[in-house]
Amino acid sequence: MNARPDLEREVTDWLNDEAVTAGSDRVLAAALVRVSGVGQERTPRLPRSIEMPTYAKLALGVAAVVVVAVVGINLLPGRGGGIGGSTPTPSPSPGASPSPSPGASPSPSPAAAFPPPGPLTPGRHEAVLDGVPLSFQVRPGWVADEYNDINRGEYGQSDGASFVFWDSAPDNVYGDPCAHAPLSPPPGDSSEALAAAVSRLPGTDLVDGPTAVTIGGHPGQSVAIRVADDIDCDVGDFWRWYDDATGGPTGGWRNGAGLGATIRVWIIDVDGKRLWIDGETFAGADSAVGEEMQELIDSIQFE
Amino acid sequence: VAGASTAVEMRVDLVERARHGDREAFGQLAGAEVDRLVAIARLILRDPDLAEDAAQEALVRCWRQLPRLRDVERFDGWLYRILVHAAADESKRRRRFEATVQIAYAPPETGDDVEAIADRQLLEQGFRRLSVDHRAVVVLHHYLGLPLTEIAATLGIPTGTAKSRYHYAMSALRAALDAEGRMPVREEVPA
Numbered sequence: 001m002n003a004r005p006d007l008e009r010e011v012t013d014w015l016n017d018e019a020v021t022a023g024s025d026r027v028l029a030a031a032l033v034r035v036s037g038v039g040q041e042r043t044p045r046l047p048r049s050i051e052m053p054t055y056a057k058l059a060l061g062v063a064a065v066v067v068v069a070v071v072g073i074n075l076l077p078g079r080g081g082g083i084g085g086s087t088p089t090p091s092p093s094p095g096a097s098p099s100p101s102p103g104a105s106p107s108p109s110p111a112a113a114f115p116p117p118g119p120l121t122p123g124r125h126e127a128v129l130d131g132v133p134l135s136f137q138v139r140p141g142w143v144a145d146e147y148n149d150i151n152r153g154e155y156g157q158s159d160g161a162s163f164v165f166w167d168s169a170p171d172n173v174y175g176d177p178c179a180h181a182p183l184s185p186p187p188g189d190s191s192e193a194l195a196a197a198v199s200r201l202p203g204t205d206l207v208d209g210p211t212a213v214t215i216g217g218h219p220g221q222s223v224a225i226r227v228a229d230d231i232d233c234d235v236g237d238f239w240r241w242y243d244d245a246t247g248g249p250t251g252g253w254r255n256g257a258g259l260g261a262t263i264r265v266w267i268i269d270v271d272g273k274r275l276w277i278d279g280e281t282f283a284g285a286d287s288a289v290g291e292e293m294q295e296l297i298d299s300i301q302f303e
Numbered sequence: 304v305a306g307a308s309t310a311v312e313m314r315v316d317l318v319e320r321a322r323h324g325d326r327e328a329f330g331q332l333a334g335a336e337v338d339r340l341v342a343i344a345r346l347i348l349r350d351p352d353l354a355e356d357a358a359q360e361a362l363v364r365c366w367r368q369l370p371r372l373r374d375v376e377r378f379d380g381w382l383y384r385i386l387v388h389a390a391a392d393e394s395k396r397r398r399r400f401e402a403t404v405q406i407a408y409a410p411p412e413t414g415d416d417v418e419a420i421a422d423r424q425l426l427e428q429g430f431r432r433l434s435v436d437h438r439a440v441v442v443l444h445h446y447l448g449l450p451l452t453e454i455a456a457t458l459g460i461p462t463g464t465a466k467s468r469y470h471y472a473m474s475a476l477r478a479a480l481d482a483e484g485r486m487p488v489r490e491e492v493p494a
Binding site for chain 2: 007008010011012014015016018019020021022023024026027028030031032034035036038039040145151153154155156157234
């Protein structure tokens with residue numbers, strides 16, 4: 001029956017003989033020309049200067065003293081230190097611990113008030129956004145990123161989804177997302193005004209909202225937009241909103257992957273603080289992905 | 304060993320710099336990867352023009368999505384995944400006119416060399432009948448030498464799916480080489 005026992009070797013030889021790289025120069029040249037006019041897909045970097053909660057400052061100070069006294073060296077070059085009384089270790093391993101245990105993965109900045117980069121264990125996780133402690137629940141498959149993102153599936157693909165938990169809520173949208181020109185005059189300071197500005201973002205189609213919502217017992221707004229297929233720039237250069245605390249309109253902006261991506265924004269008013277969470281799904285996404293994202297938002301609890 | 308270590312460190316450094324928006328670093332990185340990308344794309348797509356388009360698209364997607372790469376040491380696998388997706392996209396474009404480019408095959412007369420050539424033509428025909436997903440697994444396994452577990456991780460699919468794709472593809476190639484040249488009936492067993 002098995003007339004070709006050496007099929008594997010035959011296939012290996014065939015593929016290796018067939019592998020040619022002709023055209024590589026053309027490919028490289030064309031790709032680099034395209035890259036020269038294309039931005040990268042990034043979510044906002046977190047500011048290092050953002051104000052920290054008092055307890056976090058105290059904990060960080062205590063941790064620093066302990067480190068200096070016991071180890072005698074500075075262990076905080078980029079992501080050492082911690083919030084919530086963590087004890088830094090000489091070799092922090094981002095992502096090694098999937099749980100948000102405060103002592104498991106020390107970090108020095110407000111980013112530490114978010115689950116450390118790596119897979120999230122299914123269940124509830126804690127975060128501090130703009131000094132406001134909260135928790136949310138995830139199903140299996142979510143991974144925390146280093147920019148206060150959590151993602152599932154393949155970013156930019158139909159099974160993908162991405163949340164950004166802003167550590168400082170955006171203040172404005174771009175009046176011209178391709179030209180990176182802020183909306184002028186700014187929309188105003190209320191959640192309603194900001195949600196309305198999102199709903200009118202040029203180059204997008206309104207999916208639904210703005211709608212008054214309640215999240216974790218606090219009032220807010222929800223609005224969903226879809227990136228149009230005919231925007232005037234590469235989608236990586238299609239900037240949506242920004243906040244002054246992360247550097248203003250050229251410092252901390254939000255862009256994303258793919259024409260046809262749907263972004264839902266939740267703006268929550270928590271005792272005078274405004275929080276901003278946005279979640280993105282991509283062209284062809286199954287409705288179940290959106291439902292899972294909404295489930296996560298619905299799970300948010302404030303202390 | 305020290306040289307290899309330095310080369311690895313330099314590459315990681317390039318990836319890290321490109322990830323943070325350094326276009327020059329990306330240019331160096333792309334220059335180092337493009338031959339391999341083109342070769343893999345050609346093997347999967349069996350069409351030089353589509354392969355060049357796929358490789359080019361993969362490099363552009365790589366640039367755009369690099370900030371999303373969480374572990375720079377997994378760059379290779381991450382890039383292969385992008386390439387396979389780009390190849391799949393190009394393949395969809397191809398389907399519209401694929402029916403017009405089927406190779407006419409006439410069985411050879413006699414002789415070992417002629418038989419070997421004939422076998423490769425049959426492999427070619429059998430391989431072309433496979434989906435891009437199946438071809439990708441075969442190419443990653445037999446050309447790059449990746450184990451199926453690593454292919455699964457690279458493509459973001461369960462190991463069982465990678466294995467079933469591989470076994471289906473190899474059965475199809477075996478069938479292509481048989482006198483009857485029939486395809487196996489079963490497509491894929493979910494993991």
